[in-house]
Amino acid sequence: MSSVLYDTPGPRAKRRNVLFTVVFSVLLALLLWWVWQKMDDKDLFASAQWKPFTESEAWTTYLLPGLADTLKAASLAMVIALPMGAVFGIARLSDHRWVRAVSGTVVEFFRAIPVLLLMLFANEFYARSTNVSSEDRPLYAVITGLVLYNAAVLAEVVKAGILALPKGQTEAAYAIGLRKGQTMGSILLPQAVTTMLPAIVSQLVVIVKDTALGGVMIGFTELLNTRGTLAANYANPIPSFIVVAVIFIALNFILTTFASWLERRLRRSKRSTGAVLGVDKVDDLNAAEVGGGFGAGAGGSI
Numbered sequence: 001m002s003s004v005l006y007d008t009p010g011p012r013a014k015r016r017n018v019l020f021t022v023v024f025s026v027l028l029a030l031l032l033w034w035v036w037q038k039m040d041d042k043d044l045f046a047s048a049q050w051k052p053f054t055e056s057e058a059w060t061t062y063l064l065p066g067l068a069d070t071l072k073a074a075s076l077a078m079v080i081a082l083p084m085g086a087v088f089g090i091a092r093l094s095d096h097r098w099v100r101a102v103s104g105t106v107v108e109f110f111r112a113i114p115v116l117l118l119m120l121f122a123n124e125f126y127a128r129s130t131n132v133s134s135e136d137r138p139l140y141a142v143i144t145g146l147v148l149y150n151a152a153v154l155a156e157v158v159k160a161g162i163l164a165l166p167k168g169q170t171e172a173a174y175a176i177g178l179r180k181g182q183t184m185g186s187i188l189l190p191q192a193v194t195t196m197l198p199a200i201v202s203q204l205v206v207i208v209k210d211t212a213l214g215g216v217m218i219g220f221t222e223l224l225n226t227r228g229t230l231a232a233n234y235a236n237p238i239p240s241f242i243v244v245a246v247i248f249i250a251l252n253f254i255l256t257t258f259a260s261w262l263e264r265r266l267r268r269s270k271r272s273t274g275a276v277l278g279v280d281k282v283d284d285l286n287a288a289e290v291g292g293g294f295g296a297g298a299g300g301s302i
Contacts, residue, residue: 039238049236053243058230066215066226067247073139073222074208077146081207082200084147085154090184092159103155110152116213119145123218138221142214146207153203161196162188194266201259205252223247 009017039045052058091103110118123141126132132140165188173183215225227244231237 042238044238049239052230052234052236053239058234062226062230063223063243063247066221066223069139069220070208070211070222071251073142073146073211073214073220074204076143077150077207077211078204080143080147081151081154084151086158086189088151088155089158089162092155093162095180107152107155110148111156113149115145115149115210116217117145118148119214119218121145138214138218141218142211142220142222145214146210150203150207154200157196157199157203158192161192161199164195165191194263197259197263197266201256204255204259208251208255209248 043049088103088107091099092107094100094103119141122144123137126137126140126144127134162184169187169191170183173187178186211220211222212224214220215222219225223244227240231240234240
């Protein structure tokens, strides 16, 4: 029995796969044991290394303020980048060549520049050309870099999601008299959202993680930056890295869980009710459409 992607493995292939699984599991266990031994030799599991995380001072002074700044930068970047990405993605599908050219140039330009370089450039721009205070400048620079880069990436996601829909959707919308703007807003985008959602969520996760770049390079007091101060005061760099990693994993898990719930909800809301119209109802609808002026061509008016 075969699938579209691969043939079902036979007895010999199954035995080989089991052997590979066992070998990989053993190697992974040995690696984890080696890491555990090295950490134990350095007394990284001593209670003194982890005790700060059981006290409120480590959280209220370092980790929670850093987490708040991380969430602030990531949230603002998401709120700005999502609509910008949608606008540029739709613009890349415009019938006007100059609109496609301008939006395509902007998207390709900012996709090609590393997000860290955008943050550094924005930081220098705000320092030399604006009146933004030195305290707020790192936050502004991080948000600017994240927005410019991720809006460009999200524009490609939106474009691909819309192009993935069957062409019959657009043709049917034009056939009942909808203009292109109405077709995009009422027909194409609502259907493309569920297709685009996994890619959008992946990019939102990237936004959350990339806030750490601002802490490393321009002094933004996000979670990873405040971890460094905590580790210097308590002399526990490895445990502090582990705690911060767990926090980032929890944040991204919450985000992806919410996105999965939203995707299921959207798919359920778009399922057909299964209702069947009788002949009399169809005749009434046709009469109403003719009387209401729906008989005009695509984009036309009576």
